[in-house]
Amino acid sequence: xxxxxxxxxxxxxxxxxxxxxxxxxxxxxxxxxxxxxxxxxxxxxxxxxxxxxxxxxxxxxxxxxxxxxxxxxxxxxxxxxxxxxxxxxxxxxxxxxxxxxxxxxxxxxxxxxxxxxxxxxxxxxxxxxxxxxxxxxxxxxxxxxxxxxxxxxxxxxxxxxxxxxxxxxxxxxxxxxxxxxxxxxxxxxxxxxxxxxxxxxxxxxxxxxxxxxxxxxxxxxxxxxxxxxxxxxxxxxxxxxxxxxxxxxxxxxxxxxxxxxxxxxxxxxxxxxxxxxxxxxxxxxxxxxxxxxxxxxxxxxxxxxxxxxxxxxxxxxxxxxxxxxxxxxxxxxxxxxxxxxxxxxxxxxxxxxxxxxxxxxxxxxxxxxxxxxxxxxxxxxxxxxxxxxxxxxxxxxxxxxxxxxxxxxxxxxxxxxx
Amino acid sequence: xxxxxxxxxxxxxxxxxxxxxxxxxxxxxxxxxxxxxxxxxxxxxxxxxxxxxxxxxxxxxxxxxxxxxxxxxxxxxxxxxxxxxxxxxxxxxxxxxxxxxxxxxxxxxxxxxxxxxxxxxxxxxxxxxxxxxxxxxxxxxxxxxxxxxxxxxxxxxxxxxxxxxxxxxxxxxxxxxxxxxxxxxxxxxxxxxxxxxxxxxxxxxxxxxxxxxxxxxxxxxxxxxxxxxxxxxxxxx
Numbered sequence: 073x074x075x076x077x078x079x080x081x082x083x084x085x086x087x088x089x090x091x092x093x094x095x096x097x098x099x100x101x102x103x104x105x106x107x108x109x110x111x112x113x114x115x116x117x118x119x120x121x122x123x124x125x126x127x128x129x130x131x132x133x134x135x136x137x138x139x140x141x142x143x144x145x146x147x148x149x150x151x152x153x154x155x156x157x158x159x160x161x162x163x164x165x166x167x168x169x170x171x172x173x174x175x176x177x178x179x180x181x182x183x184x185x186x187x188x189x190x191x192x193x194x195x196x197x198x199x200x201x202x203x204x205x206x207x208x209x210x211x212x213x214x215x216x217x218x219x220x221x222x223x224x225x226x227x228x229x230x231x232x233x234x235x236x237x238x239x240x241x242x243x244x245x246x247x248x249x250x251x252x253x254x255x256x257x258x259x260x261x262x263x264x265x266x267x268x269x270x271x272x273x274x275x276x277x278x279x280x281x282x283x284x285x286x287x288x289x290x291x292x293x294x295x296x297x298x299x300x301x302x303x304x305x306x307x308x309x310x311x312x313x314x315x316x317x318x319x320x321x322x323x324x325x326x327x328x329x330x331x332x333x334x335x336x337x338x339x340x341x342x343x344x345x346x347x348x349x350x351x352x353x354x355x356x357x358x359x360x361x362x363x364x365x366x367x368x369x370x371x372x373x374x375x376x377x378x379x380x381x382x383x384x385x386x387x388x389x390x391x392x393x394x395x396x397x398x399x400x401x402x403x404x405x406x407x408x409x410x411x412x413x414x415x416x417x418x419x420x421x422x423x424x425x426x427x428x429x430x431x432x433x434x435x436x437x438x439x440x441x442x443x444x445x446x447x448x449x450x451x452x453x454x455x456x457x458x459x460x461x462x463x464x465x466x467x468x469x470x471x472x473x474x475x476x477x478x479x480x481x482x483x484x485x486x487x488x489x490x
Numbered sequence: 491x492x493x494x495x496x497x498x499x500x501x502x503x504x505x506x507x508x509x510x511x512x513x514x515x516x517x518x519x520x521x522x523x524x525x526x527x528x529x530x531x532x533x534x535x536x537x538x539x540x541x542x543x544x545x546x547x548x549x550x551x552x553x554x555x556x557x558x559x560x561x562x563x564x565x566x567x568x569x570x571x572x573x574x575x576x577x578x579x580x581x582x583x584x585x586x587x588x589x590x591x592x593x594x595x596x597x598x599x600x601x602x603x604x605x606x607x608x609x610x611x612x613x614x615x616x617x618x619x620x621x622x623x624x625x626x627x628x629x630x631x632x633x634x635x636x637x638x639x640x641x642x643x644x645x646x647x648x649x650x651x652x653x654x655x656x657x658x659x660x661x662x663x664x665x666x667x668x669x670x671x672x673x674x675x676x677x678x679x680x681x682x683x684x685x686x687x688x689x690x691x692x693x694x695x696x697x698x699x700x701x702x703x704x705x706x707x708x709x710x711x712x713x714x715x716x717x718x719x720x721x722x723x724x725x726x727x
Contacts, residue, residue, distance in 0.1 A: 082711055085711065086711050086712055091711050091712075093580075095708045096708060096709040096711065097707060097708065097709060098709050208713075209709050209710060209711060209713050210709065210710070210713065213709075216709050219708070220575070220579070225576075228573070228576050232544070232576070244570075328707055328708065328709055329707050331707065364707055
C-alpha cells in the first residue's frame with residue numbers, strides 16, 4: 073500500500089513522535105502499459121509540457137484538466153457538478169481528452185475499477201491528491217512506502233510506543249466476548265463508578281476496560297446476514313532475480329532514491345486492447361519495490377500485484393502481468409520470477425452493526441492500493457469518543473518519551489488491547 | 491536500586507543510552523535475567539512473555555560515566571519469531587540466552603529439538619547477518635544455579651560455549667537469574683564495550699537508530715526542520 077504525502081497519517085506519525093522509529097522511502101515513477109512496452113507517466117504539469125509524445129492541442133487540454141484537478145476549489149466544484157459521471161466521459165465532454173490520454177489519467181487515479189465504473193468524484197479526488205502531494209517532502213515525488221514491509225510496521229511501532237508508555241500488548245489471543253457490567257460485586261468505592269466492560273479473552277482470561285476498540289475481525293460483532301456482494305481482490309507477491317534498475321530512474325535533483333515504481337496495466341490491455349466491458353479485465357497494478365525496502369535481498373526486487381476480481385475470474389492474470397512486465401524490459405538475461413504466491417482477499421460491504429456503549433467498531437479497511445484517509449478519520453472519531461470525558465487531548469499528540477522507569481508503573485488496571 | 495538518570499551537570503560527565511534486545515529460546519530465562527538486572531528480583535514461576543516487554547535500567551561505569559539501557563525483552567516462543575527483527579533492527583547490543591541444563595532432547599511426536607545453545611547460535615547468526623553492523627552480542631548461559639546444586643544437570647559445557655563465543659566474537663557469561671550470579675557483570679561488560687563517545691545525549695533514540703544505514707534514501711517527514719531533528723539523532727552507531 074502506498075501512502076500519498078498528503079495522507080492524514082503522516083502528520084499524525086510526526087505529532088505522536090512515532091515517526092522516529094519508522095523509515096519511509098519515496099515512490100518513484102508511474103508507468104503505463106501500452107501494447108508491449110511501458111511508458112513513464114509525466115508526474116507533474118512541467119513533465120506534461122516537456123512530453124514530446126503529446127501533440128500541442130492535446131497538451132493544452134490535458135493542462136487545462138490538470139490545472140482544474142490541482143486547484144482546491146475548482147476540483148470540488150467539478151465534483152459537485154459532474155461527480156457521478158464516469159470519469160472517461162467527463163474527460164471527453166469537458167476537455168475533449170482523447171481515449172489514449174484518458175487511460176493515462178485513469179492510471180493516476182489508482183482506481184481498481186473498470187473505466188466506466190470509475191466515477192469522476194473519486195477520480196478527481198485522487199488526482200488532486202496525487203498532484204498536490206508532489207513536492208511536499210522533497211522534489212518530484214508524491215508518495216511514500218514504509219520501509220521493512222509496509223504498514224504493519226506502523227502498527228508495530230504504535231504497539232511499541234504503547235509498551236514504552238506502560239501499556240500491555242498481547243499477542244496470539246483474541247476477544248471471545250464483551251459484557252458491560254455495572255460492577256457491583258467488586259465494591260468499587262469510586263464515586264464515579266463508570267460502567268466497565270468485562271472482556272473474556274480466547275484463552276479464558278478475563279480483563280476489564282472502560283472502552284474497547286477494534287475492527288470486526290477483533291470484536292465479536294453480531295454478524296448481519298452476509299451479503300452476496302462480497303468484493304474480491306486478487307493479489308500476488310513475486311520475487312524477481314534482478315533489481316530492474318530501469319524502472320527506477322532518479323526522481324529529481326535533490327530527491328531521495330526511488331524505492332518503488334507503480335506499473336499500471338489499463339483495463340483490457342493484457343488482452344491486446346479488449347474493449348468490451350463485459351469481458352474486459354479490470355486494471356492490474358504491479359507495485360515494484362527495490363531491495364532498499366528491506367523486503368527482499370539486494371540484487372533482487374519484489375513485485376506486489378493487485379487487481380479487482382471481475383467475472384469471469386482470471387486466476388492467472390497477475391502472473392501474466394508480471395511476465396509481460398519482465399518481457400518488456402531490456403535487462404539481459406531476462407529477469408526471472410524466483411518465487412511467487414497468489415491469494416484473494418474478500419471485503420464484505422460495510423455494515424452498520426450496533427455495538428454496545430464504549431465498544432467501538434472500526435470500519436474494515438478495503439484492500440486497496442492506497443492508504444485512504446478515512447482509516448485514520450475513523451480512528452480519530454473513536455479517540456474523541458473515548459477521551460470525551462477527559463480533557464480532550466489533541467489527537468495523536470505526544471511528548472517524547474524518555475522511557476519509563478520501571479517500578480513506577482501506574483497500576484490503574486487499564487490495559488490497551490490492540 | 492541503582493542510579494537514576496544522571497543529569498550530566500558534573501564536568502566531564504557522560505551519559506549514553508543504548509537499545510538492548512534479549513533473544514533466545516523459550517523458557518531459558520530471558521525475562522528473569524531482565525527482572526534480576528532491573529529490579530533485583532526473581533520469580534520462581536514466571537509466565538511466558540507474550541510479544542515483548544520494555545524496561546530500562548541505568549548503570550554507572552565509573553564516577554562520570556552512566557549508561558542507560560533500553561531493554562526489549564522478546565518472547566522466545568517460535569510463533570513470535572517473525573517479530574524479532576522489529577526489536578533487534580536498531581539495537582546496539584543483544585543478549586542471546588540459552589539454558590545450560592538443556593541439551594537436544596526428544597520432544598513430543600518424536601522430533602528432535604535443537605539444544606537451546608543451537609538456537610542461540612542461530613540467533614547470533616541472524617543478528618550478525620541482519621542487525622546493526624556494530625552490534626555488541628553477549629552470550630549468556632543461564633540457570634547456573636541448577637548446575638551448582640546438581641552438577642549432573644549440566645548439559646552444555648562452559649568450555650564449549652566459551653570457545654564458540656570466542657570464535658564468533660561474543661562476550662560470554664554463565665549466569666543465574668535466580669542467585670544473581672554474573673547478571674550485573676554481564677550488563678556491565680556490555681556497557682564497557684559500547685561506543686560511549688559516539689553516543690549522543692539521547693543515544694539512539696532518534697532517527698539515527700536506523701541500523702546505521704541512513705544513506706540518504708529515507709524520506710524526511712519534517713522538511714524544513716531536518717537540520718534540527720536529524721542533528722541530534724544523526725547516525726551515531
